[in-house]
Amino acid sequence: MDDILFLAHRIPFPPDRGDKIRSWHMLKHLAGLARVHLACFADDRADAAHLPALREAIGAALGDVHIEIRRTGKASAGLKAIANGRPASLTLFDSAALRSFVRRSLASGRIGTIFAYSGQMAQFVPDPCPARFVMDFVDMDSAKFAAYSKTAPLPMRWVHAREAERLFAFERATAARADASLFVSEAEAALFRDRTGLAGIHAISNGIDLGVFDPGASFPRLAEADRGAGPILLFTGQMDYAPNVDAVTWFAREILPAIPGRFVIAGRNPAPTVRALAGPRIEVTGAVSDMRSWLAEADIVVAPLRIARGIQNKVLEAMAMARPVVASPAAFEGIEAEPGRDLIVADDAQRMADAINNLLVAPARAFAVGAAARAAMVRDYGWDRRLAPLADLIAPGARAAA
Structure with missing residues (x-):
């Protein structure tokens, strides 16, 4: 199988918060299918310092890595978004250096699939894309901002409503050009299908590490x-x-x-x-x-x-x-x-x-x-069971041919 380029809005390690839990298990599973190259952001220096541990955990299946500390603040991202008409979620995570890494990776001829984790990372996938493009939206973020807009005080109600509208248009355009789009539950997938009318929308749920989250496991007990x-x-x-x-x-x-x-x-x-x-x-x-x-x-x-x-x-x-x-x-x-x-x-x-x-x-x-x-x-809810469909989404028909 050709190499995979994995894009993530946060370094997918350690799996100690919701978005990192899913991205870590996705990355680890994909590394069992092919060599994976990684481009991601880190919240700060301490977050970026987890890269050696990530390399050790994945091993030889992890190839080239680009990691950068995200320095754009929410206020600055909001002003840029107003100026250029884009969702603030995208300007918050924009990066010329990451775009350059993606271009170089694709130019190598090794990449068969780009796997983008979280909607913000779709902006780094070229259009048209010379590789297979799998988009893991996880959640329908535009619906989240629409919900915020119903309860937030002014002026944030307007801010959230604008973000919901702009982000939905971006989500729809992204899914229309992706080979497969993933959501974390069938409810999210069904909502997206209903609102967009698009095909190629799949649900791949989160799992749980049953050996770690086990009442009989070894862990510190409260005093x-x-x-x-x-x-x-x-x-x-x-x-x-x-x-x-x-x-x-x-x-x-x-x-x-x-x-x-x-x-x-x-x-x-x-x-x-x-x-x-x-x-x-x-x-x-x-x-x-x-x-x-x-x-x-x-x-x-x-x-x-x-x-x-x-x-x-x-x-x-x-x-x-x-x-x-x-x-x-x-x-x-x-x-x-x-x-x-x-x-x-x-x-x-x-x-x-x-x-x-x-x-x-x-x-x-x-x-x-x-x-x-x-x-x-x-x-x-074992992770292997939950992520088993990924192989066919990355390389359709490969298992049947094998």
């Missing part, structure tokens, strides 16, 4: 002082991400007063709004060394997202750790599991509070939900 007394209600995630901020703020305001226990918000970079929630019944941890430590101690994991796209890794991780999960419909969307057996889905504040209270007073029921959750993950 008794950290565990505290009473039930732990846990939310995990990147805590400067707007949908996560909205979720914990809503939960603290509308649901926590109706239930017992301590609400623990675990995740890096808590926004000022999140830090302000800390108090007698709410703990904001910031970054933790191993999220499994908190997951193992949680009585219930909550996912009260009101704005969500694609698959929520936080839900998969909690289920793999055999924790009972109470999730909103938005957080549950795209997950192949049975509500009421594998997790609890509640569609408003009162029903979520009732579901949590019912589990807290019935530990046997909570244990059964957690056990069913783990079984569902083991049955359907």
